[in-house]
Amino acid sequence: MLCYQRSLLGRGVLKSRIRVGASGRATLRCNAAPVSKEATARADHVALSELLDVAVLAAEKGAAVVRESLDRPRSISFKGTTDLVTETDKASEEAVLAVLRRHFPRHALLGEEGGVSGDTNSTYLWCVDPLDGTTNFAHSYPAFAVSVGVVRGGTPVAGCVVEFTGGPHAWATRTFAAHKGRPTTCNGKPVRVSEVSEVRRSLMVTGFGYEHDEAWSANMELFREYTDVCQGVRRLGAAAVDLCHLSMGLVDAYWEYRLKPWDMAAGVIIAQEAGATVTTMDGRPFSVFERSMLATNSRLHQQMLEGTGPKTRDLLERGVDLSPWLVPPGYDSTQQP
Known part of the structure; x- marks a missing residue:
């Protein structure tokens, strides 16, 4: 199956495809027109707090789309034999990407449904799952979320996840947020991993x-x-x-x-x-x-x-391929955060 998106961002024009073959293996394809190094450099110095603020805003926009679809009939299609995608996935991703493009038009974007867009020469790559747990969502099983993270190279530096909890007639959300050097919060309150040692x-x-x-x-x-x-x-x-x-x-x-x-x-x-x-x-x-x-x-x-x-x-x-994958063409995944 092909997921196709075309994005026009100033001088950066990028077409991308995610191809999923019969084996289920995913590959990325994209073609980007040149963007000036000067424009890219100006976009590559953003405070972590600003990145997080935008991640939260974008995730909340996507969550608002998902919230409107709860407990309603769903339009479902298939990426594979059992891998679902709904109209809500697509609408949520559009809402998330609109926020990211408005605030950071020179950053690279990687969405689960739409593929790659933006300037892959950028230091920053936004990774968007507009509806993580689509099958759960399709069955109203309360284990799905909107996820928006930004990486430098391959290292996450800021992110927000809006998790849906409760289930039919009792839906609620939890918003998790963090950036490098800032403790994680859930609905604004600090959280911490367990102390289990065995x-x-x-x-x-x-x-x-x-x-x-x-x-x-x-x-x-x-x-x-x-x-x-x-x-x-x-x-x-x-x-x-x-x-x-x-x-x-x-x-x-x-x-x-x-x-x-x-x-x-x-x-x-x-x-x-x-x-x-x-x-x-x-x-x-x-x-x-x-x-x-x-x-x-x-x-x-x-x-x-x-x-x-x-x-x-x-x-x-035994020769199983576990090498890095899905790196957008032109993006430097080796750069340090």
Whole structure:
């Protein structure tokens, strides 16, 4: 399937496509017209507080669109056999991107539904999941959110997640926000990861993608192994929600393969600024373009790596591709935050 968007931002004209093949593998394609280095430089010095303010504003705009669609008939289509997309996803993304373009017309944008737009020469890349947990939303299951994060290189520096809670006839929201060096808040109040230090005392969460490949099978093995030694492993189906739950101590560890930048960008900085440690599942430094993620309350991180590390290294030894992916063409994912 092709998701296509064209954006006209001053001199920066960029066309992008996300192609999802029969195997479920996603790739990005885009073509950008040149933007002057001077214009890009002027856009690449923004205070973290300003980035966060705009992330919150954008996420709240998207959440307002989602809120209007609650408990109403939905127009649903399919990206794959079971991977849903609704008109609400698209409308929410349009609302979010409108805010980002108004405030930062020279920044790069990466949306789950629309792909890449803006100036990929920018230091900043906004990663937008307009409705994380679409399947949950389609069934009115209260585990979905609007997620807006901004990264420099592959490192999240600010983000906001508006989580929907409660369920039919009792809907409510929680707004999580953080930027680098600023403690995470939930509805304006500071939150912190748990102090659980033993796996046997922990509650964990994971996720399974739509592609039933070798990484999926390895994760099923991890699911079984951890279920035997901890107090439970949950699977909500919304990465941003999982990371926010980690940030406030509801769960103690979260791992998953093949997440995408928009799944992680906001949630990771929210978890980190609440005290979480985030790496790849084999312990390497985290980037939103990596294909594995392990996030814990820090106390459990080394213990978790003893399980996720060998599984991940075994996948690599068998030739499974876990290299960085979905980097917008022209974007420098190696730059330091």
